[in-house]
Amino acid sequence: MACFLVSGAEAVIVTAIEKAQEAKENKVPAQGEGSSDTPVIPFSRKLKWLTWMLWGGAVLLAFEHVWHGEVTPWFPFLTAMADPADTAEMLGEMATVGVSMAALITVVWVVMCIVANAIVKRPAPEAAEENK
Template sequence: MACFTVPLAEAVVLTAVKKIAFKRNADSVINEAEMTKNQKIAVLKEKFRILEKMLYGGSFLLAVEHLYHGEISLVPPFLTAMKNPAEIPEMLREMATVGVGMALLTTVVWAAGIGISALVKNLKKKSADGIGLSGAAV
């Protein structure tokens, strides 16, 4: 019914927080060792942009799916569950369970992707420095 609104709300909050926290635009990143504070902020901002895209994209696709199945109308109150007061508790329960679950899963998958990316980057850096995966010098 309205489960897509929870990831959408997370995306809107993330966008607002990102705009407040990162007011400056940073230059492009050249080398991690030579990164300035602004460049590190730009990298962090890019990571949050990826989460934003995941949340907005998923919410959009779910909204289209709900529209297709007739759970959303293009006239107020937009959510068909809002037309019948008896259906509102069921809608809120779905938002609290399915919607929150989807938002949390999306955020966990994003965090895992960022963590794996950092791990691979560190492994590449170690192998470039002459240290193998076993920790012994090559």
Template sequence: MACFTVPLAEALAVTAVKHFTCRKTLKDAAAFKEKVSVLQKMLFGGSFLLAAEHVYHGEVVFYPPFLTAMENSEATAEMLHEMATVGAGMAVLTTAVWALGLGISALVKRIGLRKQTGAV
């Protein structure tokens, strides 16, 4: 129902961190900004697709209260439970996949550097 709001909130938090961190002078500010931008795109993209799917199924509407689950208390409780379980799970999994990608990228880079220097 509203599970897409959790990754969206994380995407907004990542955007704020990127904005304020990259304003300061960092050694690797460009590299950091590029890596965080990938996470931003993953979170915003996933949230957008989920929101579109929820609009298609009539769970999100363009008039107040916007989320149909907020019309009664039972549905609101179910929505909050879904946000806490499914939404948080999606946000954590997306971040974990991003971190795994960074780790694999660093490993491949390290192996490539070792092969170039001849130290295997």
């Protein structure tokens, strides 16, 4: 009914955090967590992955809701808002399906960040080949 709104709201918040983080990183010259030997992925770049997934999911799901006639271009924009019973059902769906969607994307992003950190820490394929 309006489950995409939860991911959309998270996308707005994460985008704001990402922009602030990017500005902070641009002010401070690039510095690694430890020595210059260990490459580090900027946190703003990782946040960008999350924002793109959230925006992508929210926009494409919003399109699906338009397709099914659940979102209209006129007030109140959501057909479920016209009837209190439907509104309650919509809020219930947002709290279950919507929150689960946003949570899954966030969990996948956390896993992506862990894997990405592990990938940049291991030797490059050419170097690994030379060490054999």
